Amino acid sequence: MTKVDFRYATHPIDARKYGTDELRDHFLLNPIFKENEIRLTYTMYDRYIVGGAMPVDKSLKLETFDHLKANYFLERRELGIINVGGKGVVTVDGNVYELSKKEALYVGKECKDIVFESTDGEQALFYINSAPAHHKYPTQKVGREDAEIIELGDQKYANKRILNKLIVNSIVKTCQLQMGVTELQEGNVWNTMPSHTHTRRMEAYFYFDLEEGQTVCHFLGEPQHTRHIFMENHQAVLSPEWSIHSGSGTANYSFIWGMAGENLDYGDMDGVAPNELK
Ligand SMILES: O=C[C@H](O)[C@@H](O)CC(=O)C(=O)O
Numbered sequence: 001m002t003k004v005d006f007r008y009a010t011h012p013i014d015a016r017k018y019g020t021d022e023l024r025d026h027f028l029l030n031p032i033f034k035e036n037e038i039r040l041t042y043t044m045y046d047r048y049i050v051g052g053a054m055p056v057d058k059s060l061k062l063e064t065f066d067h068l069k070a071n072y073f074l075e076r077r078e079l080g081i082i083n084v085g086g087k088g089v090v091t092v093d094g095n096v097y098e099l100s101k102k103e104a105l106y107v108g109k110e111c112k113d114i115v116f117e118s119t120d121g122e123q124a125l126f127y128i129n130s131a132p133a134h135h136k137y138p139t140q141k142v143g144r145e146d147a148e149i150i151e152l153g154d155q156k157y158a159n160k161r162i163l164n165k166l167i168v169n170s171i172v173k174t175c176q177l178q179m180g181v182t183e184l185q186e187g188n189v190w191n192t193m194p195s196h197t198h199t200r201r202m203e204a205y206f207y208f209d210l211e212e213g214q215t216v217c218h219f220l221g222e223p224q225h226t227r228h229i230f231m232e233n234h235q236a237v238l239s240p241e242w243s244i245h246s247g248s249g250t251a252n253y254s255f256i257w258g259m260a261g262e263n264l265d266y267g268d269m270d271g272v273a274p275n276e277l278k
């Protein structure tokens with residue numbers, strides 16, 4: 001069963017007027033994981049789709065839906081999957097890909113049959129991002145050992161973290177999609193600080209491995225007009241191309257970043273120094 005939600009894009013001047021409820025209605029996504037369901041949100045930010053598949057006691061097939069007006073999901077799209085749960089497999093046109101926690105799979109345009117399954121009595125949790133694609137690139141798994149790792153931040157600034165680039169153009173050929181996992185080290189809470197924007201690309205964050213009872217305060221908005229949304233574990237939030245996307249937790253945590261837009265240049269960011277934020 002595939003459930004689909006829809007979000008329009010917001011103008012930055014409009015967002016300045018949003019209160020708590022409007023901020024959450026427009027940018028915070030509905031629960032990503034529901035037992036035996038595929039849940040997706042079709043957004044008007046670069047027509048990016050964000051969602052999750054949680055196969056419990058049956059396999060789940062990725063189906064096309066109204067907004068796509070396509071014969072099958074990947075007719076004009078590409079797909080990125082990162083498992084944030086126990087062991088699972090994704091079968092793409094009969095080819096089986098085993099994904100352990102924090103492993104990724106890129107699925108290229110025109111693949112027709114995509115099926116998610118949990119294995120070994122474990123509960124897989126497949127986080128999904130998808131963007132329009134105009135070229136067919138090969139499907140490819142990116143295991144933990146294939147990741148491109150960058151150590152960022154400093155304990156002194158409580159932002160020491162390990163960034164794992166998974167679906168990026170130095171590892172996998174994609175049309176638009178870029179995805180990876182950033183892990184905050186214990187005692188460190190700030191992600192993406194200093195902040196940045198990238199008008200060339202939208203972005204979505206998905207928070208996980210956050211201790212029960214804790215929260216991440218996610219910051220968004222134009223750098224000089226910021227707002228915040230308190231996030232729970234396993235929630236995702238949209239970042240328009242004009243918005244910063246940073247967070248500070250009451251504990252450490254991990255998150256998946258995913259983006260699409262004008263270019264595939266991960267380093268193309270317009271930095272904002274901490275003391276320039278308002
Ligand atoms: O455009 C890139 C993204 O915002 C993230 O990769 C940033 C991030 O994971 C971090 O600094 O911790």
Ligand SMILES: [Zn+2]
Nearest residue numbers: 196198203245
């Ligand atoms: Zn970014």
